[in-house]
Amino acid sequence: MVGSDTAGGRATIYDIAKLAGVNPSTVSRALGHQPGVSVETRKLVEDAAAQLSFRVSPLARALPTGRTGTVGLIVADITNPSYFDMIRGAQSAAAARGLTLVLAESSESGSTESVVAQRIQPSTDGIILASPRMSDPEIRELNKAKPVVVINRSVEGIESVVPDIEPGIRDAVRHLAANGHTRFAFLAGPGQSWISARRWDSFREACEWAGRTAQPIPTLAPTLEGGRRAAGEVLASRATAALCYNDLLAIGLMRELQAAGVKVPDEFSVVGFDNIFGSDFTTPTLTSIASPFKECGATALQRLLASRQGTEGSPHGVRSTPLRVSPMRTTLIVRGSSGRLLAPST
Amino acid sequence: MVGSDTAGGRATIYDIAKLAGVNPSTVSRALGHQPGVSVETRKLVEDAAAQLSFRVSPLARALPTGRTGTVGLIVADITNPSYFDMIRGAQSAAAARGLTLVLAESSESGSTESVVAQRIQPSTDGIILASPRMSDPEIRELNKAKPVVVINRSVEGIESVVPDIEPGIRDAVRHLAANGHTRFAFLAGPGQSWISARRWDSFREACEWAGRTAQPIPTLAPTLEGGRRAAGEVLASRATAALCYNDLLAIGLMRELQAAGVKVPDEFSVVGFDNIFGSDFTTPTLTSIASPFKECGATALQRLLASRQGTEGSPHGVRSTPLRVSPMRTTLIVRGSSGRLLAPST
DNA sequence: CTGAAAGCGCTTACAG
DNA sequence: CTGAAAGCGCTTACAG
Numbered sequence: 001m002v003g004s005d006t007a008g009g010r011a012t013i014y015d016i017a018k019l020a021g022v023n024p025s026t027v028s029r030a031l032g033h034q035p036g037v038s039v040e041t042r043k044l045v046e047d048a049a050a051q052l053s054f055r056v057s058p059l060a061r062a063l064p065t066g067r068t069g070t071v072g073l074i075v076a077d078i079t080n081p082s083y084f085d086m087i088r089g090a091q092s093a094a095a096a097r098g099l100t101l102v103l104a105e106s107s108e109s110g111s112t113e114s115v116v117a118q119r120i121q122p123s124t125d126g127i128i129l130a131s132p133r134m135s136d137p138e139i140r141e142l143n144k145a146k147p148v149v150v151i152n153r154s155v156e157g158i159e160s161v162v163p164d165i166e167p168g169i170r171d172a173v174r175h176l177a178a179n180g181h182t183r184f185a186f187l188a189g190p191g192q193s194w195i196s197a198r199r200w201d202s203f204r205e206a207c208e209w210a211g212r213t214a215q216p217i218p219t220l221a222p223t224l225e226g227g228r229r230a231a232g233e234v235l236a237s238r239a240t241a242a243l244c245y246n247d248l249l250a251i252g253l254m255r256e257l258q259a260a261g262v263k264v265p266d267e268f269s270v271v272g273f274d275n276i277f278g279s280d281f282t283t284p285t286l287t288s289i290a291s292p293f294k295e296c297g298a299t300a301l302q303r304l305l306a307s308r309q310g311t312e313g314s315p316h317g318v319r320s321t322p323l324r325v326s327p328m329r330t331t332l333i334v335r336g337s338s339g340r341l342l343a344p345s346t
Numbered sequence: 347m348v349g350s351d352t353a354g355g356r357a358t359i360y361d362i363a364k365l366a367g368v369n370p371s372t373v374s375r376a377l378g379h380q381p382g383v384s385v386e387t388r389k390l391v392e393d394a395a396a397q398l399s400f401r402v403s404p405l406a407r408a409l410p411t412g413r414t415g416t417v418g419l420i421v422a423d424i425t426n427p428s429y430f431d432m433i434r435g436a437q438s439a440a441a442a443r444g445l446t447l448v449l450a451e452s453s454e455s456g457s458t459e460s461v462v463a464q465r466i467q468p469s470t471d472g473i474i475l476a477s478p479r480m481s482d483p484e485i486r487e488l489n490k491a492k493p494v495v496v497i498n499r500s501v502e503g504i505e506s507v508v509p510d511i512e513p514g515i516r517d518a519v520r521h522l523a524a525n526g527h528t529r530f531a532f533l534a535g536p537g538q539s540w541i542s543a544r545r546w547d548s549f550r551e552a553c554e555w556a557g558r559t560a561q562p563i564p565t566l567a568p569t570l571e572g573g574r575r576a577a578g579e580v581l582a583s584r585a586t587a588a589l590c591y592n593d594l595l596a597i598g599l600m601r602e603l604q605a606a607g608v609k610v611p612d613e614f615s616v617v618g619f620d621n622i623f624g625s626d627f628t629t630p631t632l633t634s635i636a637s638p639f640k641e642c643g644a645t646a647l648q649r650l651l652a653s654r655q656g657t658e659g660s661p662h663g664v665r666s667t668p669l670r671v672s673p674m675r676t677t678l679i680v681r682g683s684s685g686r687l688l689a690p691s692t
Numbered sequence: 693c694t695g696a697a698a699g700c701g702c703t704t705a706c707a708g
Numbered sequence: 709c710t711g712a713a714a715g716c717g718c719t720t721a722c723a724g
Contacts, residue, residue, distance in 0.1 A: 010717095023694065023696075024718085025694075025697090041694080055465075055468060056468075056717090058469045059408045059409055059414065059469055059716090059717080059718090061719075062718090063699090063701065063717080064717090064719045064720075066700085078430070084424070088424045088425050092451070095451070100465070100466055102449075103437065103448075104437075104441070105437055119401075119446070122403045224626075251627055277425070277427060278427075279627075280570075281597055282629070283629040356701095358701055359701070369712075370703095371712080372709085372710060372711075374701095374703060375709095375710090382709060382710085383710085387709080402702080405701080406702040406703090407701080407702055409701080409718090410715065411702085411703065
């Protein structure tokens, strides 16, 4: 509070240079913690900077260097609770490195996503796409200009962070099998969903391995309502347990079953996916397979920074195999909606 | 796909100028949709731009103009569901105007908030603070450099967007009174919370007006656990209905009451606040007072842009009274957790 | 270790 | 209507 501010306009390195009696380039070096500045000069500059409460302009810095100090994150739907932890993971990893996170939304549309990505790309050092709706070629095209990392999808030639769903699904099947269930249903996600296909594949395998049968059941939408509507077909399938593509489907299914007089979990077990916010609000609380979304977000950011260093100029992060980072395993969270089968449903 | 790209480096207006055979300044004007460019020239420039798949650099544009095309939004906690709609409202309002939204988090800390705000301010056209933790003077200081709008708080001299809680609270009191309740409890939020104090004030007034008694009950934290812990005191107060500072408290309270054998809503009615995601996952579903958070986010953005225009140079958006935008009323969402009192709790 | 100069990609008075 | 020039606030070779 010693005089400070030029009321309104921010101080520039020129103001500091004048006050400290040095050249602007020296100010730049001193403040950039570059080597080759004498201790006295650095002190002089820092004092002047503090006195003028100087704050570097990230924009002005970005222009000559190309380093914006900003990374973009594009999600399909900001209010989808599955993304919360991902956003948070990326956001805090960014903040920890003094980077700024730009959050954008594609509204579940591939074309919007593409437009948004192109718009924010110039002012970022790279972009993270969470469960992208864009086509593989579009993503690769984007990756030519600046590094791209995708979460929850595998794209040839692009850095990819995908949680390993197998452990969680295997544990779920074991858990259900151990509790007397033999016929399983899978409430599927959207038909084109890469993730839904992966989850079903993995579930089917795990069931086969356990000597159980699994039947896929389509849904109208991955929502509460979609889960409700599927309840009839689930019962008709004579399954006594269902794994659902996501928690909303699971909750919808559970409520409709209960409304139809089916006791959960005594007569039917329900397992969701993603362990979203609120999955413990239900009665009974929902058993769910949790993905390490927060870690996915943080890891994606880390990979982005890594590939930012490596290949400059040429396409970034070139590698043919998607990454499957070992600590990012899914986990089964057993709660109240799954358990021993008491009365066979026939 | 006609030749395009200089493989790697983006095209600049100089490339366009060369290709179109005009001066870069003309390119700038043509692409900026400025008046005073002949139709032919404009066409020429646009074709060249398309051919080079030109995309203007927002950074380079921001430097001479000061217009960054970016607005900042700082929330205390990204994963707090109360903010989801606010974020979404601001995000879509920004996107609709071709603006980019930078999302940052303060981790509930006033000092972090201040640091973050200062860091992102230079690369924004202004900042929205949602339920800020900073002090009033700090916020005013920030507002000197670029416009600031606060949501959910009133700060002298700062544009402020606060939902009108009165309608929702009044309706809740009426609803409960009409259902035979006479003694009410209020589960309070954090002691320093501006919002909690407002909600309690309004609730007390509404109760007085309806000739009912209201008793405030402190909580340890605005969480499920905080709600659970308060259940004993609520019962001891001999209230038969509670309004809670937020939905998490309400859900925690409801579950603990149910665990203690109290029937909801037959013996006790619970009303939450904010109508968060998942408040309809509970059994019974939660009655809650919904705030128009999405509109708050959108309105805040709108105000920010408005004050960006007005007073340039001098402190922005100077007005002594906080805004209370009329359409932003709270609404009571009646669900299953509130209703007619059947068996008085004594 | 420090200074003087050029340049990042735009915009915008100022001339013509 | 169009061009030439200066400048936004930095960084970074290039000299010394």
